[in-house]
Amino acid sequence: MSTTTEAPQVKETTKTVDFKTIIDIKDMDLYYGTYHALKKVNLTIPEKAVTAFIGPSGCGKSTLLRTLNRMNDMIPNTRIEGLVDIAGTDIYSNEVDVETLRKKVGMVFQQANPFPKSIYDNVAYGPRLHGIKNKAQLDEIVEQSLKQAALWNEVKDFLKRSAFSLSGGQQQRLCIARALAVNPEILLMDEATSALDPISTLKIEELTQELKNKYTIVMVTHNMHQAARISDQTVFFLNGEVVEFDQTDKLFSNPSDKRTEDYITGRFG
Numbered sequence: 001m002s003t004t005t006e007a008p009q010v011k012e013t014t015k016t017v018d019f020k021t022i023i024d025i026k027d028m029d030l031y032y033g034t035y036h037a038l039k040k041v042n043l044t045i046p047e048k049a050v051t052a053f054i055g056p057s058g059c060g061k062s063t064l065l066r067t068l069n070r071m072n073d074m075i076p077n078t079r080i081e082g083l084v085d086i087a088g089t090d091i092y093s094n095e096v097d098v099e100t101l102r103k104k105v106g107m108v109f110q111q112a113n114p115f116p117k118s119i120y121d122n123v124a125y126g127p128r129l130h131g132i133k134n135k136a137q138l139d140e141i142v143e144q145s146l147k148q149a150a151l152w153n154e155v156k157d158f159l160k161r162s163a164f165s166l167s168g169g170q171q172q173r174l175c176i177a178r179a180l181a182v183n184p185e186i187l188l189m190d191e192a193t194s195a196l197d198p199i200s201t202l203k204i205e206e207l208t209q210e211l212k213n214k215y216t217i218v219m220v221t222h223n224m225h226q227a228a229r230i231s232d233q234t235v236f237f238l239n240g241e242v243v244e245f246d247q248t249d250k251l252f253s254n255p256s257d258k259r260t261e262d263y264i265t266g267r268f269g
């Protein structure tokens with residue numbers, strides 16, 4: 001019995017070793033004013049996989065996620081030290097254009113935030129901003145993005161309707177389509193399902209399994225069951241530090257650190 005449960009874990013481990021690192025964080029510290037929110041973070045995130053950040057409220061999950069597309073630039077008095085390298089580029093170097101970075105590293109938030117525009121115009125917004133004007137080309141991008149976000153069949157006959165006419169779950173998939181429309185490499189999801197009903201949540205969870213064939217997904221979740229269900233790697237944070245980073249199977253079944261074990265067995269947090 002124990003042999004059969006262990007066998008797939010070994011296979012998974014072998015597979016993960018083959019993954020190429022796309023995000024490499026070295027000795028990274030982040031301060032909000034004098035508050036030291038992230039402490040000496042060292043982390044490698046593999047491409048074309050789902051990596052989940054878990055940990056108790058206030059441990060720094062969202063802060064770390066925001067550093068990956070420099071959303072923290074918008075927060076006054078934030079200071080960052082160390083290296084955040086994405087696909088070979090130090091994203092905090094002076095030469096980096098933040099708009100180009102955010103095109104490459106898209107983000108989906110806890111609350112779906114479609115623009116007050118039609119479904120079509122929400123998805124076409126990014127491509128238009130990046131200079132695509134040709135109608136046929138835009139039509140193609142909108143269709144492909146909505147298909148990838150598993151929304152096309154539900155909206156294809158109503159593309160000119162307001163995005164606000166959609167349900168919460170559909171709006172969140174529209175936001176995913178909007179992020180995909182500019183052809184990112186990485187998709188950051190900050191508790192993207194926590195405001196959704198179970199069926200919409202399941203749809204987005206299934207979607208992540210499709211999307212990871214093409215994109216790297218990094219997600220913050222409060223829901224450990226969700227992390228266990230859909231992520232390949234899990235990072236456990238506590239008080240601004242990475243306590244443990246491992247294959248999801250391993251981290252949940254045989255954590256190396258006592259603090260991880262205490263958290264996943266519900267002893268705190």
Ligand SMILES: Nc1ncnc2c1ncn2[C@@H]1O[C@H](COP(=O)(O)OP(=O)(O)OP(=O)(O)O)[C@@H](O)[C@H]1O
Nearest residue numbers: 032035037055056057058059060061062063064075
């Ligand atoms: N803009 C900000 N200014 C000052 N402190 C902040 C700011 N944003 C977050 N913090 C602090 O940094 C710490 C980490 O916050 P963060 O939101 O990253 O945690 P989290 O793990 O994502 O929490 P939650 O699960 O509750 O969303 C917390 O102590 C928080 O109060």
